[in-house]
Amino acid sequence: MTAPRPLRVGLLGFGTVGRSFARLVKEQRERLRSTLGVEVRIAAIASRSLHRQETSWLEPPVRLGTDLAEVATADDVDVVVELIGGLSPAGDLLLAALAAGKSVVTANKALLAARGPELTRLASRNGLFLGFEAAVAGGIPILRALRESFAGDRVVSVGGILNGTCNFVLTEMERTGRSYGDVLADAQRLGYAEADPEADVGGADAAAKLALLSRLAFGQEVPVDAIPREGITRLLPCDFVYSRLLGRTPRQVASARLMPTGHVLLSVRTHLVSSESMLAKVTGPFNAVVVAAENGGEFVLSGRGAGGDPTATAVLADVVELARSGPRPGVAPFGSPVLAPFAPAAPEEFAAPFYLRFVVSDRPGILADLSRALADQAINIDAVFQAPYGEKDALPFVITLETVAAPQLSRALEAIAALPFHVEPPLALPMTP
Amino acid sequence: MTAPRPLRVGLLGFGTVGRSFARLVKEQRERLRSTLGVEVRIAAIASRSLHRQETSWLEPPVRLGTDLAEVATADDVDVVVELIGGLSPAGDLLLAALAAGKSVVTANKALLAARGPELTRLASRNGLFLGFEAAVAGGIPILRALRESFAGDRVVSVGGILNGTCNFVLTEMERTGRSYGDVLADAQRLGYAEADPEADVGGADAAAKLALLSRLAFGQEVPVDAIPREGITRLLPCDFVYSRLLGRTPRQVASARLMPTGHVLLSVRTHLVSSESMLAKVTGPFNAVVVAAENGGEFVLSGRGAGGDPTATAVLADVVELARSGPRPGVAPFGSPVLAPFAPAAPEEFAAPFYLRFVVSDRPGILADLSRALADQAINIDAVFQAPYGEKDALPFVITLETVAAPQLSRALEAIAALPFHVEPPLALPMTP
Numbered sequence: 104m105t106a107p108r109p110l111r112v113g114l115l116g117f118g119t120v121g122r123s124f125a126r127l128v129k130e131q132r133e134r135l136r137s138t139l140g141v142e143v144r145i146a147a148i149a150s151r152s153l154h155r156q157e158t159s160w161l162e163p164p165v166r167l168g169t170d171l172a173e174v175a176t177a178d179d180v181d182v183v184v185e186l187i188g189g190l191s192p193a194g195d196l197l198l199a200a201l202a203a204g205k206s207v208v209t210a211n212k213a214l215l216a217a218r219g220p221e222l223t224r225l226a227s228r229n230g231l232f233l234g235f236e237a238a239v240a241g242g243i244p245i246l247r248a249l250r251e252s253f254a255g256d257r258v259v260s261v262g263g264i265l266n267g268t269c270n271f272v273l274t275e276m277e278r279t280g281r282s283y284g285d286v287l288a289d290a291q292r293l294g295y296a297e298a299d300p301e302a303d304v305g306g307a308d309a310a311a312k313l314a315l316l317s318r319l320a321f322g323q324e325v326p327v328d329a330i331p332r333e334g335i336t337r338l339l340p341c342d343f344v345y346s347r348l349l350g351r352t353p354r355q356v357a358s359a360r361l362m363p364t365g366h367v368l369l370s371v372r373t374h375l376v377s378s379e380s381m382l383a384k385v386t387g388p389f390n391a392v393v394v395a396a397e398n399g400g401e402f403v404l405s406g407r408g409a410g411g412d413p414t415a416t417a418v419l420a421d422v423v424e425l426a427r428s429g430p431r432p433g434v435a436p437f438g439s440p441v442l443a444p445f446a447p448a449a450p451e452e453f454a455a456p457f458y459l460r461f462v463v464s465d466r467p468g469i470l471a472d473l474s475r476a477l478a479d480q481a482i483n484i485d486a487v488f489q490a491p492y493g494e495k496d497a498l499p500f501v502i503t504l505e506t507v508a509a510p511q512l513s514r515a516l517e518a519i520a521a522l523p524f525h526v527e528p529p530l531a532l533p534m535t536p
Numbered sequence: 537m538t539a540p541r542p543l544r545v546g547l548l549g550f551g552t553v554g555r556s557f558a559r560l561v562k563e564q565r566e567r568l569r570s571t572l573g574v575e576v577r578i579a580a581i582a583s584r585s586l587h588r589q590e591t592s593w594l595e596p597p598v599r600l601g602t603d604l605a606e607v608a609t610a611d612d613v614d615v616v617v618e619l620i621g622g623l624s625p626a627g628d629l630l631l632a633a634l635a636a637g638k639s640v641v642t643a644n645k646a647l648l649a650a651r652g653p654e655l656t657r658l659a660s661r662n663g664l665f666l667g668f669e670a671a672v673a674g675g676i677p678i679l680r681a682l683r684e685s686f687a688g689d690r691v692v693s694v695g696g697i698l699n700g701t702c703n704f705v706l707t708e709m710e711r712t713g714r715s716y717g718d719v720l721a722d723a724q725r726l727g728y729a730e731a732d733p734e735a736d737v738g739g740a741d742a743a744a745k746l747a748l749l750s751r752l753a754f755g756q757e758v759p760v761d762a763i764p765r766e767g768i769t770r771l772l773p774c775d776f777v778y779s780r781l782l783g784r785t786p787r788q789v790a791s792a793r794l795m796p797t798g799h800v801l802l803s804v805r806t807h808l809v810s811s812e813s814m815l816a817k818v819t820g821p822f823n824a825v826v827v828a829a830e831n832g833g834e835f836v837l838s839g840r841g842a843g844g845d846p847t848a849t850a851v852l853a854d855v856v857e858l859a860r861s862g863p864r865p866g867v868a869p870f871g872s873p874v875l876a877p878f879a880p881a882a883p884e885e886f887a888a889p890f891y892l893r894f895v896v897s898d899r900p901g902i903l904a905d906l907s908r909a910l911a912d913q914a915i916n917i918d919a920v921f922q923a924p925y926g927e928k929d930a931l932p933f934v935i936t937l938e939t940v941a942a943p944q945l946s947r948a949l950e951a952i953a954a955l956p957f958h959v960e961p962p963l964a965l966p967m968t969p
Contacts, residue, residue: 139872256560399839404835413831438571
């Protein structure tokens with residue numbers, strides 16, 4: 104085999120993933136060359152904190168510096184690998200790189216969710232590669248699967264467990280019976296949750312990933328802000344007790360469904376899934392993506408959804424694709440070269456059996472008031488549960504509902520919220536297979 | 537978007553998968569054109585039984601006939617889709633097609649296992665596409681994942697549940713407590729097993745798939761005959777009873793591991809896996825492929841591993857890849873353009889705790905004889921189990937062993953087989969996580 108022309112990487116960012124990527128390039132270089140005939144070389148690294156990092160292990164020659172914009176457009180760079188994260192300055196740096204004729208690989212889901220179409224258009228116009236496999240579910244190759252393996256089929260739903268922090272917290276709450284706050288503190292100590300956990304536990308992270316997945320799956324320009332989201336912060340230990348009684352367990356599920364109308368129904372929220380389901384088996388900081396297609400049926404991909412090494416391997420796989428195949432102008436980053444406008448499903452298109460959990464200050468007539476509010480919206484109660492649990496002035500109990508449409512339930516919950524006996528705001532969770 | 541040049545398909549074979557593929561091309565044509573800018577057209581179909589098939593639903597113009605060789609090399613065909621199966625004449629037809637400058641997509645795992653390197657060399661020499669995603673695990677896009685998504689990492693193991701028939705039979709035996717023969721008859725009635733089930737239940741089908749997976753994963757020229765295999769035919773209802781006692785369940789597992797020596801350890805056999813493991817959760821006619829890589833960690837892909845529609849979607853995905861990207865000479869069908877010679881692991885590289893099940897004609901001294909044969913090979917017994925089950929003249933019981941190397945165990949089993957009290961030959965199954 105003749106020596107291949109090296110693909111020269113300009114690396115922006117040298118945090119956990121950046122360092123892992125540089126190490127991986129060094130360790131895999133010989134294997135890539137001998138088995139795949141591919142030569143990848145890091146030509147330059149820019150990071151604002153580079154002076155605080157050990158860099159002596161990097162293979163020379165590599166230019167090191169703090170000038171991100173210089174590396175993004177440098178003459179000796181073929182592909183810019185962006186691992187700084189955040190919207191700014193990453194967005195402008197990548198637009199500058201694409202304008203200067205550099206291909207781009209990034210793991211920046213927030214940026215792609217916000218400015219993906221703009222980046223895609225510029226990459227396509229200039230015949231460049233834009234890879235972002237690492238932006239969703241780290242080491243799980245779901246974007247490539249949607250872009251290529253499902254190209255011959257109509258995808259009808261995509262989603263699953265897209266946030267490892269939430270899954271760790273929920274499965275630890277279930278396993279230990281401890282409170283959200285206690286388990287979150289553990290997760291922070293173990294490195295499974297950030298010091299500021301809001302993007303993870305509040306659902307923003309999963310919503311950004313779901314926006315990317317659903318663009319690829321349905322070919323629509325899904326805006327991340329169109330995704331309704333609820334976090335996991337309101338779950339109480341009693342919710343795990345009642346879930347078990349129901350043969351279910353709480354999972355934070357991101358869901359995108361193509362409805363028969365052609366509309367897309369999106370949400371990030373906690374579901375009570377059946378204990379026998381695939382999603383229930385996914386425990387700890389793992390991710391699982393479920394795809395259903397018209398002819399191929401349902402399939403599940405699970406693995407570690409984050410971490411420096413899994414994310415870096417996904418970045419390197421994109422870089423290797425570029426080195427082996429070039430930009431492949433026929434394969435647009437989001438599958439379809441031109442995404443259709445977003446067609447959101449109306450709220451009434453979502454219906455499911457629901458779990459309602461109340462914590463009340465006990466007094467006569469509570470069940471009568473709640474039943475009345477539900478009956479006023481023609482909602483059928485399936486069952487009422489009250490485990491031997493809680494105190495008279497903070498008594499939890501649960502009402503399960505037969506299948507109910509979302510707007511009906513919202514109206515009932517609005518009326519219920521105005522009732523005077525709540526100690527905690529009521530919690531409503533869909534119960535899905 | 538300007539109208540793309542159509543990619544013209546010559547379809548060989550019009551059985552279940554062939555008809556499903558033709559229907560899919562018809563149904564997805566408009567979506568492929570409008571969203572991906574790809575035009576796929578079936579120009580010709582050849583099948584020896586075409587006269588027995590309904591063909592009026594096919595979109596004209598399509599040439600229909602029985603001359604496979606004509607369609608394989610026809611001037612109006614860009615890509616030959618081979619769905620006739622078997623080694624002959626499929627192998628010669630595809631070599632003729634590649635020699636005539638046609639790209640090839642096939643679902644024929646037996647052919648690829650036997651003649652993959654030959655087909656690959658000819659495709660590469662002529663700059664043509666050779667796609668076979670559908671050959672392993674139908675709708676599960678595992679080959680593309682290994683070829684592209686794991687390109688930047690070193691895969692250290694690949695395998696899992698690769699045969700839906702075996703998995704259906706095992707999980708039904710577990711669920712119902714019925715015998716192998718009864719459940720197999722059910723599977724045949726339900727279409728989950730062939731009239732001649734030998735290739736499935738005996739392990740040949742899984743071995744062919746494992747050969748393809750391990751070539752892609754490890755870049756070695758793994759011959760299918762090098763894979764030791766044992767079928768599921770010797771399992772008895774009592775094995776499910778004892779498995780449950782051990783917190784385990786039988787699964788037919790295909791396994792390929794890259795050892796620290798660089799050797800590859802291969803097998804297709806029944807394992808007793810932990811009831812908590814991912815593989816234990818895969819029930820019915822499903823497949824699950826587990827890949828572990830040095831940096832990316834472990835990931836699992838599961839879905840329907842067979843059937844006309846899932847297989848046809850995988851075939852169409854390959855055809856769409858060709859239509860969008862052309863042959864991609866930098867991406868060899870087995871990943872590495874030149875596979876290294878196969879380096880098989882020595883039998884002693886495999887070690888595991890084992891389950892030994894005996895069915896004996898009860899008499900004094902049996903346990904003493906068995907213990908002696910094991911002690912002679914310095915094998916430690918972990919526990920002895922005898923459920924209240926069976927008759928005095930056909931009494932099943934189980935000995936579990938601490939971790940033991942394969943050659944040691946073989947020698948002990950040879951000595952044990954010579955003992956006079958067996959009613960069934962002893963069964964030895966590794967117990968793995």
